[in-house]
Amino acid sequence: MRVGVHTSIAGGVENAVDHARRIGCDTFQMFSANPRGWKAADPEPEACERFRRARAAYGQNPVAVHANYLLNLASAQPVIRRMSIAAFRRELGRALALGADYVVIHPGSARGGEAASARAALVDSLAEAARDLPLNGLQILVENTAGQGSALGRRLEEVAEILAAAKGLPVGACVDTAHLFAAGYPIHTPEGLEETLRALDQTVGLRNVRLIHANDSKSAFGSRVDRHEHIGKGWIGKEAFGRLVRHPQLASLPFICETPVDRPGDDRRNLRMMRALAAGGPAGFPALPHRRSKIGSRCSA
Ligand SMILES: [Zn+2]
Numbered sequence: 001m002r003v004g005v006h007t008s009i010a011g012g013v014e015n016a017v018d019h020a021r022r023i024g025c026d027t028f029q030m031f032s033a034n035p036r037g038w039k040a041a042d043p044e045p046e047a048c049e050r051f052r053r054a055r056a057a058y059g060q061n062p063v064a065v066h067a068n069y070l071l072n073l074a075s076a077q078p079v080i081r082r083m084s085i086a087a088f089r090r091e092l093g094r095a096l097a098l099g100a101d102y103v104v105i106h107p108g109s110a111r112g113g114e115a116a117s118a119r120a121a122l123v124d125s126l127a128e129a130a131r132d133l134p135l136n137g138l139q140i141l142v143e144n145t146a147g148q149g150s151a152l153g154r155r156l157e158e159v160a161e162i163l164a165a166a167k168g169l170p171v172g173a174c175v176d177t178a179h180l181f182a183a184g185y186p187i188h189t190p191e192g193l194e195e196t197l198r199a200l201d202q203t204v205g206l207r208n209v210r211l212i213h214a215n216d217s218k219s220a221f222g223s224r225v226d227r228h229e230h231i232g233k234g235w236i237g238k239e240a241f242g243r244l245v246r247h248p249q250l251a252s253l254p255f256i257c258e259t260p261v262d263r264p265g266d267d268r269r270n271l272r273m274m275r276a277l278a279a280g281g282p283a284g285f286p287a288l289p290h291r292r293s294k295i296g297s298r299c300s301a
């Protein structure tokens with residue numbers, strides 16, 4: 001099993017790889033700049049070089065960059081869409097400079113427009129942002145969403161449609177467990193997990209899934225509310241997470257937790273929980289005291 005967390009770039013991009021190694025990640029995800037600003041400064045070339053060297057030395061694989069939350073490549077508003085395309089082109093440039101394997105994006109929102117034209121706009125935006133960039137193996141992963149508001153990507157059919165329309169680009173899928181659950185895919189029951197994996201294979205295709213975002217859910221089944229919880233502490237629960245991480249169709253994929261950090265050590269505890277579940281259950285694993293999280297989702301749709 002390859003497991004990791006979303007790590008912070010506070011103090012410089014190379015801190016993300018150091019932190020990932022220190023807490024025992026095999027793989028990790030990061031932002032490449034401030035995820036909530038349009039005018040994010042790019043990391044210095046020397047910092048990217050240090051990052052690439054450290055990442056290779058520590059054997060962290062794969063490395064995913066999560067795109068800025070403000071992007072809406074599917075927007076019906078020309079100004080927002082233009083800004084999103086320019087910002088995403090810079091995302092791709094930073095991911096290339098860092099030698100990342102994946103850039104994860106949310107499909108965006110159809111707010112003020114039809115879902116079908118929003119999907120078409122997204123695909124055009126991706127092509128425009130990537131135009132003439134040598135992507136050198138970098139892949140763009142479209143993430144399924146909880147379907148909050150008018151967010152695209154709640155249904156796996158819709159993610160599949162986007163991937164099919166963008167097939168001229170190096171695209172794949174990132175599957176977020178909390179988003180699946182909140183979107184109404186019953187991954188918390190044994191039959192529901194099988195049913196969901198069948199649906200995933202028939203739509204997106206399991207061969208196109210590159211990465212799992214392993215998050216428990218703080219919001220209820222089918223709520224369409226995107227709020228992440230510590231592994232085993234949310235509505236999906238420990239037992240269901242055990243089935244998920246041990247499932248033969250998923251076990252070879254990298255798992256990255258985007259779980260809250262409410263107090264120091266939470267990332268390490270979630271990693272330990274993932275490994276304990278992969279090894280057959282959390283037996284002997286000390287129970288965490290139940291507590292309320294102050295910080296919600298790190299991956300809002
Ligand atoms: Zn996610």
Ligand SMILES: [Zn+2]
Pocket residue numbers: 066104105106143299300
């Ligand atoms: Zn996300």
